[in-house]
Amino acid sequence: MIFPHTYSLKEIADIINGKIIGDANFQVTGINEIHKVTPGDITFVDHPKYYKKALNSAATTIIINKEMEPPEGKALIFSEDPFVAYNHLVAYFSKFEKTNQMVHPDAEIGEGTHLQPGVFIGKSVKIGKNCLIHANVTINAPAIIGNNVIIHSGTVIGGDAFYYQKRDNGYNKMISCGRVIIEDNVEIGTNCTIDKGVSGDTIIGKGTKLDNLIQIGHDTVIGKNCLFASQVGVAGTVTVEDDVILWGQVGVQKDLVIGKGAIVLGQSGIGKSLEGGKVYFGSPAKEAPEKMRELVNITRIPEILEKLKK
Amino acid sequence: MIFPHTYSLKEIADIINGKIIGDANFQVTGINEIHKVTPGDITFVDHPKYYKKALNSAATTIIINKEMEPPEGKALIFSEDPFVAYNHLVAYFSKFEKTNQMVHPDAEIGEGTHLQPGVFIGKSVKIGKNCLIHANVTINAPAIIGNNVIIHSGTVIGGDAFYYQKRDNGYNKMISCGRVIIEDNVEIGTNCTIDKGVSGDTIIGKGTKLDNLIQIGHDTVIGKNCLFASQVGVAGTVTVEDDVILWGQVGVQKDLVIGKGAIVLGQSGIGKSLEGGKVYFGSPAKEAPEKMRELVNITRIPEILEKLKK
Amino acid sequence: MIFPHTYSLKEIADIINGKIIGDANFQVTGINEIHKVTPGDITFVDHPKYYKKALNSAATTIIINKEMEPPEGKALIFSEDPFVAYNHLVAYFSKFEKTNQMVHPDAEIGEGTHLQPGVFIGKSVKIGKNCLIHANVTINAPAIIGNNVIIHSGTVIGGDAFYYQKRDNGYNKMISCGRVIIEDNVEIGTNCTIDKGVSGDTIIGKGTKLDNLIQIGHDTVIGKNCLFASQVGVAGTVTVEDDVILWGQVGVQKDLVIGKGAIVLGQSGIGKSLEGGKVYFGSPAKEAPEKMRELVNITRIPEILEKLKK
Numbered sequence: 067m068i069f070p071h072t073y074s075l076k077e078i079a080d081i082i083n084g085k086i087i088g089d090a091n092f093q094v095t096g097i098n099e100i101h102k103v104t105p106g107d108i109t110f111v112d113h114p115k116y117y118k119k120a121l122n123s124a125a126t127t128i129i130i131n132k133e134m135e136p137p138e139g140k141a142l143i144f145s146e147d148p149f150v151a152y153n154h155l156v157a158y159f160s161k162f163e164k165t166n167q168m169v170h171p172d173a174e175i176g177e178g179t180h181l182q183p184g185v186f187i188g189k190s191v192k193i194g195k196n197c198l199i200h201a202n203v204t205i206n207a208p209a210i211i212g213n214n215v216i217i218h219s220g221t222v223i224g225g226d227a228f229y230y231q232k233r234d235n236g237y238n239k240m241i242s243c244g245r246v247i248i249e250d251n252v253e254i255g256t257n258c259t260i261d262k263g264v265s266g267d268t269i270i271g272k273g274t275k276l277d278n279l280i281q282i283g284h285d286t287v288i289g290k291n292c293l294f295a296s297q298v299g300v301a302g303t304v305t306v307e308d309d310v311i312l313w314g315q316v317g318v319q320k321d322l323v324i325g326k327g328a329i330v331l332g333q334s335g336i337g338k339s340l341e342g343g344k345v346y347f348g349s350p351a352k353e354a355p356e357k358m359r360e361l362v363n364i365t366r367i368p369e370i371l372e373k374l375k376k
Numbered sequence: 377m378i379f380p381h382t383y384s385l386k387e388i389a390d391i392i393n394g395k396i397i398g399d400a401n402f403q404v405t406g407i408n409e410i411h412k413v414t415p416g417d418i419t420f421v422d423h424p425k426y427y428k429k430a431l432n433s434a435a436t437t438i439i440i441n442k443e444m445e446p447p448e449g450k451a452l453i454f455s456e457d458p459f460v461a462y463n464h465l466v467a468y469f470s471k472f473e474k475t476n477q478m479v480h481p482d483a484e485i486g487e488g489t490h491l492q493p494g495v496f497i498g499k500s501v502k503i504g505k506n507c508l509i510h511a512n513v514t515i516n517a518p519a520i521i522g523n524n525v526i527i528h529s530g531t532v533i534g535g536d537a538f539y540y541q542k543r544d545n546g547y548n549k550m551i552s553c554g555r556v557i558i559e560d561n562v563e564i565g566t567n568c569t570i571d572k573g574v575s576g577d578t579i580i581g582k583g584t585k586l587d588n589l590i591q592i593g594h595d596t597v598i599g600k601n602c603l604f605a606s607q608v609g610v611a612g613t614v615t616v617e618d619d620v621i622l623w624g625q626v627g628v629q630k631d632l633v634i635g636k637g638a639i640v641l642g643q644s645g646i647g648k649s650l651e652g653g654k655v656y657f658g659s660p661a662k663e664a665p666e667k668m669r670e671l672v673n674i675t676r677i678p679e680i681l682e683k684l685k686k
Numbered sequence: 687m688i689f690p691h692t693y694s695l696k697e698i699a700d701i702i703n704g705k706i707i708g709d710a711n712f713q714v715t716g717i718n719e720i721h722k723v724t725p726g727d728i729t730f731v732d733h734p735k736y737y738k739k740a741l742n743s744a745a746t747t748i749i750i751n752k753e754m755e756p757p758e759g760k761a762l763i764f765s766e767d768p769f770v771a772y773n774h775l776v777a778y779f780s781k782f783e784k785t786n787q788m789v790h791p792d793a794e795i796g797e798g799t800h801l802q803p804g805v806f807i808g809k810s811v812k813i814g815k816n817c818l819i820h821a822n823v824t825i826n827a828p829a830i831i832g833n834n835v836i837i838h839s840g841t842v843i844g845g846d847a848f849y850y851q852k853r854d855n856g857y858n859k860m861i862s863c864g865r866v867i868i869e870d871n872v873e874i875g876t877n878c879t880i881d882k883g884v885s886g887d888t889i890i891g892k893g894t895k896l897d898n899l900i901q902i903g904h905d906t907v908i909g910k911n912c913l914f915a916s917q918v919g920v921a922g923t924v925t926v927e928d929d930v931i932l933w934g935q936v937g938v939q940k941d942l943v944i945g946k947g948a949i950v951l952g953q954s955g956i957g958k959s960l961e962g963g964k965v966y967f968g969s970p971a972k973e974a975p976e977k978m979r980e981l982v983n984i985t986r987i988p989e990i991l992e993k994l995k996k
Contacts, residue, residue, distance in 0.1 A: 511806035
């Protein structure tokens with residue numbers, strides 16, 4: 067998340083009651099969780115195991131639970147509980163907007179775009195031109211929707227990321243402040259769920275078509291002209307390149323890359339990154355010809371047992 | 377789709393700026409994509425590979441991108457881009473109805489039928505007697521719902537078919553003009569999605585019961601007294617005969633027939649037609665006893681390896 | 687379901703036109719289907735195969751289609767069709783409430799709880815403090831929701847149980863009169879479906895977090911601090927103990943127990959009860975290391991065939 071304007075480290079530290087280690091006039095331009103940081107960002111780290119990663123990341127300010135010298139060109143904010151401090155900052159800059167209006171008055175709806183009845187549009191949602199949003203769709207903020215987009219009934223854009231930190235007293239939620247971006251000419255079927263990024267963007271690329279009951283997790287980036295059949299589930303922080311086809315009920319685990327033009331047959335389960343331009347099948351998925359040979363091989367076991375008996 | 381009345385070929389050709397090859401007074405009664413054509417229909421073909429199929433089909437008028445003699449008793453309309461011409465005709469005869477009313481004033485709601493709050497009913501929807509439509513259901517036009525039907529919350533009837541043509545600039549959508557027909561005594565669970573036919577009907581047969589989060593694709597015909605458990609996904613143009621039971625998370629590919637009384641166990645994947653009266657399991661599915669033997673056989677591989685070592 | 691007050695056997699028998707066998711002043715305190723009965727309950731049995739089970743159950747009154755001596759301390763109501771009589775009683779005590787208001791005036795909404803637009807809340811729904819119910823959620827009665835609960839858009843709480851009795855003329859529905867209970871600090875994602883109990887309670891335990899498009903069947907009890915990823919489906923009458931993690935698209939059959947702390951990997955299918963504290967994978971699921979070995983073993987079949995050829 068990029069802040070509406072630049073803040074000094076002092077202003078940020080005051081919000082979370084943290085102790086500055088470094089220059090109080092240091093400039094902060096946004097906040098991101100560690101996987102999405104860019105220069106100017108503030109991020110957090112609360113476990114010694116990840117100190118090095120955080121201190122060496124692109125982030126220029128790190129909320130940390132140990133007092134130490136900041137690396138060159140960076141600043142630290144000491145906090146007993148960096149996770150809580152981070153969440154507090156996110157909540158401060160990205161307040162959930164209660165409303166009693168189906169279409170928030172601050173939402174921007176482009177020319178020629180039509181909303182059927184029962185559609186909810188949150189604050190800071192921008193919808194382009196000539197879109198058709200069918201009845202009972204929900205678009206939570208923040209989301210940016212391009213031109214000529216069709217969203218079918220019951221679909222929910224911008225649910226929170228499914229992202230928790232395990233603590234002694236149960237799971238604590240990482241508050242989502244990321245966006246959903248839906249590019250031009252995308253069509254999304256009925257009762258789909260597309261979560262917002264934790265701090266970055268969930269993106270559906272230009273011309274991609276999703277069937278019904280599809281799940282797209284937080285911070286996942288789908289390329290252009292992909293086709294996903296019904297009941298596909300894609301976890302968070304996945305990259306799907308252009309022209310990928312996922313058939314019905316395929317499941318994709320988090321943090322993977324599916325290469326350009328890959329085709330994944332129905333009910334397959336993707337547990338590692340896939341090279342583009344090939345066809346895959348199975349759970350766990352393999353290249354389809356290899357998987358097909360395995361299925362044939364299994365049918366030869368009785369013959370093997372028979373031979374061994376002799 | 378059947379037209380509201382009969383049109384002359386000239387009237388149709390004028391709508392799409394096509395060139396008539398044959399008798400301009402030739403009568404046209406409806407429009408259908410190639411898999412659903414009946415006599416009197418107009419259809420289209422745009423690839424030489426399918427010319428023969430289209431010209432030999434039941435359709436009496438074919439929009440085609442090559443000038444040639446029409447077969448006996450048929451007429452042609454020449455168009456540079458038959459797909460676009462066909463879509464244009466569909467849009468002409470089956471205009472999407474923008475509305476700002478949750479229940480369209482032209483919808484017909486039978487005696488004793490109750491709509492809970494938040495229900496959207498599109499134009500040309502007909503609902504029979506003594507139905508209960510739960511909160512936040514969406515029924516898009518055109519749909520015909522029988523008597524004593526229960527539809528649970530969040531379900532969407534009549535989403536568009538997931539049906540695109542690949543073109544150089546991405547996927548072009550085939551506009552759906554078909555219907556959803558739900559027969560008497562059907563019950564449909566929460567957050568299901570039942571798409572309309574491309575040009576024909578999606579049908580849920582009398583007495584069939586669907587659990588939650590179920591997907592039924594375009595032009596699929598489900599028989600009477602079937603039971604589908606939660607998260608079943610059925611693709612388009614599938615025929616499921618009477619008394620079929622699909623357990624949870626079963627997936628069915630397009631263009632198949634599942635025979636009367638077949639039972640398919642949970643998470644199975646159906647990639648080819650199934651004979652009725654049998655039990656199936658696996659992805660891809662086999663008859664259950666055969667699949668069970670295979671699963672046992674796999675556990676005997678270590679024993680085989682052991683024997684071979686000796 | 688517990689009745690609002692105690693009824694005499696005569697009052698109950700009059701409602702269903704049944705014939706009392708036993709003391710007409712016998713007290714009845716509630717009604718439950720056979721799997722959920724407790725003392726004071728009335729239940730039913732209509733097949734000789736289950737007479738013994740019903741007569742020996744905790745129920746103190748049994749609606750039965752055979753005249754016989756009641757067991758000691760119990761009473762019977764003779765009815766030609768106990769299923770219909772039972773359903774009639776359920777409908778009598780648990781009338782479906784038609785309404786035209788999005789939030790029923792009898793619903794109780796706690797302090798600090800916010801409902802976004804398009805939310806439907808049925809009669810007899812109680813929601814605790816500081817909850818956030820997102821746009822277009824449906825909460826059907828009867829449901830009890832704790833404090834600090836978050837429910838995301840499109841989710842449906844309290845759909846009917848998927849529970850039918852096969853009869854000569856098709857499937858007859860068992861009317862649901864049970865509840866949904868959602869404990870404190872639960873978060874439920876978008877477009878989930880959580881069915882009410884048939885006569886008992888469906889429970890989501892304290893601190894449990896559900897991702898999107900998840901199905902929880904009737905009378906299923908989920909423990910505390912569980913995590914279910916997207917598109918998980920759990921059938922009816924399942925017990926999931928505390929701290930269980932189900933990854934994406936896992937399916938769980940009915941009547942099972944999943945032990946405390948079990949972890950089930952993506953797309954697994956659970957067909958029998960699982961011991962706690964272990965990791966499982968596959969459909970049907972096995973302990974993960976065993977399943978992984980099997981997957982490797984399958985790849986050795988070509989080597990086996992090669993050896994046998996020699």
